[in-house]
Amino acid sequence: MVDRGMVIVGAGEAGVRAAFALREQAYQGSVTLIGEEPHLPYERPPLSKIGPDASSGSVRAIAADDRFAEAGITFRRGLRVTALQPSEHHLALEGGKFLPYERLLLATGAAPRQLPGVPSSKRIHVLRTVEHAEAIRCHMQPGQHVAILGGGFIGLELAAMGRKLGTEITLIEVQPRVLMRGVPEVLALKLQARHVAEGVVLICGVPVEGIRSDENAVTIALGDGRTIEADALVVGIGAQPNTALASDARLTIENGIAVDQHLRTSDPDIFAAGDCCSFPVHAYAGRRVRLESWRNAQDQGAVAAANMLGHDEVFKNVPWFWSDQYxxxxxxxxxxxxxxxxxxxxxxxxxxxxxxxxxxxxxxxxxxxxxxxxxxxxxxxxxxxxxxxxxxxxxxxxxxxxxxxxxx
The missing domain is CATH 3.30.390.30 (FAD/NAD-linked reductase, C-terminal dimerisation domain)
Structure with a gap:
C-alpha cells in the first residue's frame, strides 16, 4: 500500500504548528511540509520591526532542520505546488511530479495587496518576506527619507522602527485616521499623536493621485496638490489570501478559503488554517471572518492537525492581536x-x-x-x-x- 500520509502546503506558523501537532498526537504515517521560500520557516512579525542587522541570517526560525528530522517531518523548501487535484488525492509539483495525500492542509498564507498603477522599481517595496525586509532596511538609515503608504499595523510599526534608526518618515493614510479597522478611535488617535511626537510626518484623509519612480527617488502626488519626494516607498495597504490552489480545485472561496468550525474546507479531506482561510467565530454566533494573526495561525494549525486525524475539535478561540510601536x-x-x-x-x-x-x-x-x-x-x-x-x-x-x- 502507498503511504499517502499527511501533506501541508505552506511553511508558516500554521503549517509548521500543524506538522508538529500531528506527531504530538502520535500520528505514525508520513508528514510532508512544503514551503515555497528557500529558507527554514521563520517568524514574520519581527519583519516589521527590522533592526540594524536585518538579513536572511538574522530572522528567527520557527524550527531548525534537526527538529524536523527528530520529529520525522519531511520539509521540502523552495518548492511550488502548481495544482491541487482532489479527485486524485494528489498535488502537482513544479517539475512535473505528483505528491499523493490522505489528508491535506492548506496553510498558504496571504500576499501583500498591490496598489494599481504603481510602477515596478527598486525603490518601491511591500513587506511579507525576509527579502522584502532586507530591501526596506537598506533605506532605513539617517539621511534617508522613506514614505509609507498605509496606516495599518505594518505601516505604523515600520514608521516606528524607521524613526528609531534615524530615518525621515512620511506616513500617508487615505482614511481619516490610522487603524480604521478593528481599533477604537481613542486609542488610534493616541498612537497617531505618539508618532507625530516622534517626528513622523503623518498625512491622513488625503487620496494618492499618482506615484512615479526613477533611479534617484520616488514621487507621490497627493489629491490636495502636495507632492512627496522620498528615497523609497513602502506600500502597506493590507494583504490578500493566497487562494489560487483552492479556487482552481473548486473549493469554496469566501474572503479566503472557506472552512467550517472544524477548519474543514468544502472537500472533507482538505483543511485550511491561518491567513488564507475564513472561518466561523464560535463566540459570535458563527460570524465568518479572516484573520491575519500570529496566534490565530498557531492555534488553527493545532486544531487542524487534530481534525485531520479524525477528531471533531471545534475552533473556539477568540480573535486576538497585538502591535508594538515605540x-x-x-x-x-x-x-x-x-x-x-x-x-x-x-x-x-x-x-x-x-x-x-x-x-x-x-x-x-x-x-x-x-x-x-x-x-x-x-x-x-x-x-x-x-x-x-x-x-x-x-x-x-x-x-x-x-x-x-x-x-x-
Whole structure:
C-alpha cells in the first residue's frame, strides 16, 4: 500500500504548528511540509520591526532542520505546488511530479495587496518576506527619507522602527485616521499623536493621485496638490489570501478559503488554517471572518492537525492581536463590531483598556494600550470573559480596583 500520509502546503506558523501537532498526537504515517521560500520557516512579525542587522541570517526560525528530522517531518523548501487535484488525492509539483495525500492542509498564507498603477522599481517595496525586509532596511538609515503608504499595523510599526534608526518618515493614510479597522478611535488617535511626537510626518484623509519612480527617488502626488519626494516607498495597504490552489480545485472561496468550525474546507479531506482561510467565530454566533494573526495561525494549525486525524475539535478561540510601536503595546481581544457601549478602565496614567459591550450587555471586545506589558494581563482575562459570553456589570469593568479575574 502507498503511504499517502499527511501533506501541508505552506511553511508558516500554521503549517509548521500543524506538522508538529500531528506527531504530538502520535500520528505514525508520513508528514510532508512544503514551503515555497528557500529558507527554514521563520517568524514574520519581527519583519516589521527590522533592526540594524536585518538579513536572511538574522530572522528567527520557527524550527531548525534537526527538529524536523527528530520529529520525522519531511520539509521540502523552495518548492511550488502548481495544482491541487482532489479527485486524485494528489498535488502537482513544479517539475512535473505528483505528491499523493490522505489528508491535506492548506496553510498558504496571504500576499501583500498591490496598489494599481504603481510602477515596478527598486525603490518601491511591500513587506511579507525576509527579502522584502532586507530591501526596506537598506533605506532605513539617517539621511534617508522613506514614505509609507498605509496606516495599518505594518505601516505604523515600520514608521516606528524607521524613526528609531534615524530615518525621515512620511506616513500617508487615505482614511481619516490610522487603524480604521478593528481599533477604537481613542486609542488610534493616541498612537497617531505618539508618532507625530516622534517626528513622523503623518498625512491622513488625503487620496494618492499618482506615484512615479526613477533611479534617484520616488514621487507621490497627493489629491490636495502636495507632492512627496522620498528615497523609497513602502506600500502597506493590507494583504490578500493566497487562494489560487483552492479556487482552481473548486473549493469554496469566501474572503479566503472557506472552512467550517472544524477548519474543514468544502472537500472533507482538505483543511485550511491561518491567513488564507475564513472561518466561523464560535463566540459570535458563527460570524465568518479572516484573520491575519500570529496566534490565530498557531492555534488553527493545532486544531487542524487534530481534525485531520479524525477528531471533531471545534475552533473556539477568540480573535486576538497585538502591535508594538515605540515603547507602547496595543492589544485587542474580540470583535467590537456591533458594540453600543464603551467602558473605559484606567490602569495607570499611561495605560487604559476599553471594553465594548453589545446591546444585551455582552462583552464583545476589549482594547488596551500602554507601555510594555501593562495591558496584557487584563486583556487576557477579558478574552476569557468574551469566550464565555459574559455580561459583566459596566461599573465593575470601569473600576480598576476590581480584579477582572473575579468576574470569571
Amino acid at each position: 515603547d507602547l503595546t496595543l492589544q485587542v481581544a474580540g470583535l467590537a463590531d456591533g458594540a453600543v457601549q464603551e467602558i473605559v478602565r484606567p490602569l495607570t496614567a499611561e495605560a487604559e483598556i476599553l471594553f465594548h459591550l453589545g446591546a444585551d450587555g455582552q462583552l464583545l471586545a476589549a482594547s488596551g494600550l500602554g507601555p510594555g506589558g501593562s495591558v496584557a494581563r487584563d486583556i487576557r482575562l477579558a478574552e476569557m470573559l468574551i469566550g464565555k459570553g459574559a455580561k459583566p456589570d459596566p461599573a465593575t469593568l470601569a473600576d480598576p480596583a476590581t480584579k477582572l479575574k473575579s468576574l470569571l
